[in-house]
Amino acid sequence: MLELALVGAPNSGKSTFFKAATLKDVKIAPYPFTTLEPNEGLAYVTAKCVCAELGTKCIHCIDNVRFVPVKLWDVAGLVPEAHLGKGRGNEFLTDVMKASGFIQIVDASGRTDSEGNPSQEFDPSKTVGMLEKELDYWLLSLIKKDWRAIQQDADFSKTIAARLSGLGFSEGVVKRTAEKLGAGKGSEDLLLLDFLSALRKQAKPAVIAANKCDVRGARSNLEKMRSEFSEYPAIPTSAEIELALKEASKEEMIEYTPGNSSIKIISEDKMNQKQKFAVSFMSEFLKEHGSTGVQQCLNTLVFELLDMIVVYPVADVHKFTDKHGNVLPDAYLMKKGSTALDLAFAIHQDFGHKFIAAVDARTGRNVSANYVLQNNDVLSIKSGK
Ligand SMILES: Nc1nc2c(ncn2[C@@H]2O[C@H](COP(=O)(O)OP(=O)(O)OP(=O)(O)O)[C@@H](O)[C@H]2O)c(=O)[nH]1
Numbered sequence: 324m325l326e327l328a329l330v331g332a333p334n335s336g337k338s339t340f341f342k343a344a345t346l347k348d349v350k351i352a353p354y355p356f357t358t359l360e361p362n363e364g365l366a367y368v369t370a371k372c373v374c375a376e377l378g379t380k381c382i383h384c385i386d387n388v389r390f391v392p393v394k395l396w397d398v399a400g401l402v403p404e405a406h407l408g409k410g411r412g413n414e415f416l417t418d419v420m421k422a423s424g425f426i427q428i429v430d431a432s433g434r435t436d437s438e439g440n441p442s443q444e445f446d447p448s449k450t451v452g453m454l455e456k457e458l459d460y461w462l463l464s465l466i467k468k469d470w471r472a473i474q475q476d477a478d479f480s481k482t483i484a485a486r487l488s489g490l491g492f493s494e495g496v497v498k499r500t501a502e503k504l505g506a507g508k509g510s511e512d513l514l515l516l517d518f519l520s521a522l523r524k525q526a527k528p529a530v531i532a533a534n535k536c537d538v539r540g541a542r543s544n545l546e547k548m549r550s551e552f553s554e555y556p557a558i559p560t561s562a563e564i565e566l567a568l569k570e571a572s573k574e575e576m577i578e579y580t581p582g583n584s585s586i587k588i589i590s591e592d593k594m595n596q597k598q599k600f601a602v603s604f605m606s607e608f609l610k611e612h613g614s615t616g617v618q619q620c621l622n623t624l625v626f627e628l629l630d631m632i633v634v635y636p637v638a639d640v641h642k643f644t645d646k647h648g649n650v651l652p653d654a655y656l657m658k659k660g661s662t663a664l665d666l667a668f669a670i671h672q673d674f675g676h677k678f679i680a681a682v683d684a685r686t687g688r689n690v691s692a693n694y695v696l697q698n699n700d701v702l703s704i705k706s707g708k
């Protein structure tokens with residue numbers, strides 16, 4: 324399953340974002356280093372389900388919105404000089420670096436500094452710079468010792484990729500970055516840190532969740548982050564509002580679908596004055612920003628930066644069901660350019676090894692192993708015994 328990680332300074336709202344996205348009950352508190360052990364849970368990206376188009380109905384979508392699971396990590400916050408052992412965040416960078424992409428949770432309100440302590444008018448762009456530096460220095464610590472030898476290695480990309488293979492840095496991505504920067508044999512002048520930084524950006528795409536945008540003053544900080552770090556999409560976010568909306572929806576006070584720009588009040592009489600005020604404040608936020616930003620961060624990272632598409636494997640190509648009669652039981656996230664054979668392997672190693680063909684449920688035609696998957700494909704994989 325696709326893995327994503329939340330990275331950020333302490334007290335920025337990582338666990339609030341995590342709880343809002345996964346509904347796992349984790350500790351949230353207004354001081355640094357609340358989270359010490361990593362939290363791991365299921366979050367969802369949303370896509371238009373194919374069931375309506377196919378003239379059928381599945382039980383996995385709400386109003387034709389399909390929720391596709393991804394694994395999400397929430398770890399201890401990173402502080403300046405984490406690479407020298409400060410704080411706790413550095414201990415979990417292996418978990419973080421294994422993820423395919425990051426959501427950088429930044430307190431955009433300027434009310435906490437890069438160490439997670441209360442502040443007034445702190446510039447959150449500094450925190451983004453700090454996070455980048457700590458991630459890059461951590462990578463540096465893995466390679467630094469042998470850099471001179473590696474740089475002279477004829478198999479430069481292969482060697483770097485092998486060093487970082489457990490963290491999902493493929494040879495292809497290392498090669499592309501090396502070619503772009505002219506790194507490799509004979510390029511002694513290239514700074515290792517610049518190379519690793521470019522490699523991280525290429526291999527581990529990130530969005531910035533400009534969190535706490537419900538606090539006055541966040542807007543100008545968001546604009547500053549956007550201009551200073553234009554390579555990352557920065558999304559105005561309120562993890563706290565997303566969490567409150569999900570909880571109110573669970574209590575059946577309101578109707579709310581994650582990612583939506585509005586909420587529907589179900590039973591006003593169930594709410595006290597304070598709750599009514601909160602709902603109206605949250606509705607205003609949604610009106611101004613289009614959403615709470617939580618779903619948008621997940622979707623932007625997965626569909627735009629990681630280039631994923633959604634594919635539906637089925638057993639029965641006429642009824643679009645599995646062998647138990649469940650309609651469109653699974654939705655898989657696959658990298659654009661993946662083939663029918665890649666999908667077979669993603670379902671089960673055996674399916675991949677014994678692949679015979681795949682049937683496109685829309686046309687009823689067989690497609691071969693190297694057929695390039697299209698978004699919303701509904702396929703049945705045929706494999707040998
Ligand atoms: N106003 C506002 N406050 C928020 C938001 N998200 C989180 N907070 C508050 O920020 C504080 C820290 O939240 P946490 O989720 O514990 O932060 P964290 O990044 O996990 O902190 P550590 O585990 O210490 O690294 C809590 O008081 C939250 O209620 C938000 O969107 N808006």
Ligand SMILES: [Mg+2]
Nearest residue numbers: 337338357358
């Ligand atoms: Mg936390």
